[in-house]
Amino acid sequence: MRTVTSLTEHPHARHRLAAGAAFFVQGLLFISLTTRLPQIQRRWDLDELAVSGLLLLVVLLAGAGSVLAELVAARSSSAVVVRLGFVLATVGFAAALLAPAFGVFVAGLAVYGLALGIVDASSNMQAVTVEHLYGRPILPSFHGFWTAGGIVGTLLTLATAGTELGVRLLPLLLFPVAVLAAPFVTKDRLPSPAAAAAVPWRRIVLLGLAMVLFYMVDTAATTWGPVYLGGTLDAPERLTALATLPYLVATLIARGLGDGLVDRHGAVWMLRLSGVVASAALAVIVFAPTWPIAVAGFTVLGGAVATIAPLSFSAAAAIAGGDDFASSQDRVDQVIARFNQFNYVGALLGAVLTGAVGSGNLRLGFAVPMVLILGIIPLASQFAIVRRRVPAVAPSS
Incomplete structure (x- = not known):
């Protein structure tokens, strides 16, 4: 009931x-999009290396979109940027779905990739601002919304298994159009002098390494999981999305509980536990003899890594905001946009490197994040800045 009340009152x-x-x-x-990669492979007759190339295109353009988000937010606000991102996402997604030729598909995917970075950066700018207004860590629940959307997307993929990409998926585009009317936080003042203050980038880079590790695992699971189940473990085609669905359900549960767990145990404890459990879950996936066992591994993995990204954004915003978050809003937005770039470094490792290393056998591809995720353990101490509870602040939006 406390969660429901905090969301409505x-x-x-x-x-x-x-x-x-x-x-x-x-x-x-x-x-x-990612749960339909097997369909995309068949439609355009692509192998794993070709898919890796397309994912590389999306990741690089998403990085460019994050840079663009920083530039536009500095001149307007993150509310404007997030709406711009969803307009482009609608156009790109529609072009990719309805593409009559491969070149059109690639162009649509490129526009969507740019939009991906714009929305990633600006939605996290919005989230850290709202977290500041609430006066306590709530970033895990925001990322839980992302996971809930992913679960709905996975269920739609399972429900439409056997249908071709195209007109039947166009109703999805009603969602980004509807969100354009959402009441996002807007700036009510010009950039303050504090925006030009020095940013402790060395500390933020250490936090960014944790982000890299998370997105390496997350992108590998959501992008290559369905391909792994179907191609390596011979799961029925209609069930390949089960690599993603239990992973996302476990992630959603962990993020729903994350606000309270951070308040009770602290971020450092949570992240050290995450590293150990995530590596063990990936070992289950790598050595799974059958696809149901791999699905169990993906499920545990989702719960293990769920809070790494939101806590990373919380810590980066806390460092950038310093003692007076309100007077340094522009600096915080700048840092969040640049910090978001670590997302795409992790995506490169998870999507592109996993596919490239695992082009002959995806077991080898998943072995990469299995080892590297252990790096979160020594990085966990950097998250002590995420406070368990801070005084509430006066409204300002």
Whole structure:
């Protein structure tokens, strides 16, 4: 009941729900695309290396989109940027779905990739601002909205198994159009002098390494999981999305509990536990003799890594904001946009490197994150800055 109340009765509840809607729609579109990679492979006759090349295109353009988000937010606000991102996402997604030729498909995917970075950066800008207004760590629940959208996207993939990409999926585009009307937080003042203050990038880079490790695992699971089940473990085609669905359900549960767990145990404890459990879960996936055992591994993996990304954004925002978050909003937005770039470094490792190393055998591809995720253990101490509880602040939006 406390969670429901905080979502509906807080003075900034509408801003929290607006940012949550942005995360939800982003997850819905992204997972709807990645869970259909087997269909995309068949439609355009692509092998794993070709798919890796397309994913590389998306990742690089998403990085460019994150840079663009920083530039536009500095001149307007993250509310403007997130709406711009969803307009482009709608156009790109529609072009990719309806493409009559491979070149059109690639162009649509490119536009979607740019939009992906714009929305990733701006929605996290919105989230850290709302977290500041709430006065306590709530980033895990925002990323839980993303996961909920991903679950809906996965269920739609399972429900439409056997149907071709195209017109039947166009109703998905109603979601990014609807979110354009959401009441996002807007700036009510010009950039302050504090925006030009020095940013401790060395500390932020250490946090960014944790982000890299998370997105390496997350992208490997959501992108290559369905291909792994179908191609390596001979799962029925209609069930390959089960690599993603239990992973996302476990992630959603962990993120729903994450706000309270951080408040009770602290971020450092959570992240050290995450590293150990995630590596063990990936070992189960790598050595799984049958696809149901791999699905169990993906399920545990989703719960293990769920809070790494939101806690990383919380810590980066806390460092960038310093003692006076309100007077340094522009600096925080700048840091969040640049910090978001670590997302795509991790995506390169997870999507592209996993596919390239595992081009002959995806077991080898999943062995890469199995080893590297252990790096989260020594990095966990950097998250002590995420406070368990801070005083509430006066509304300002």
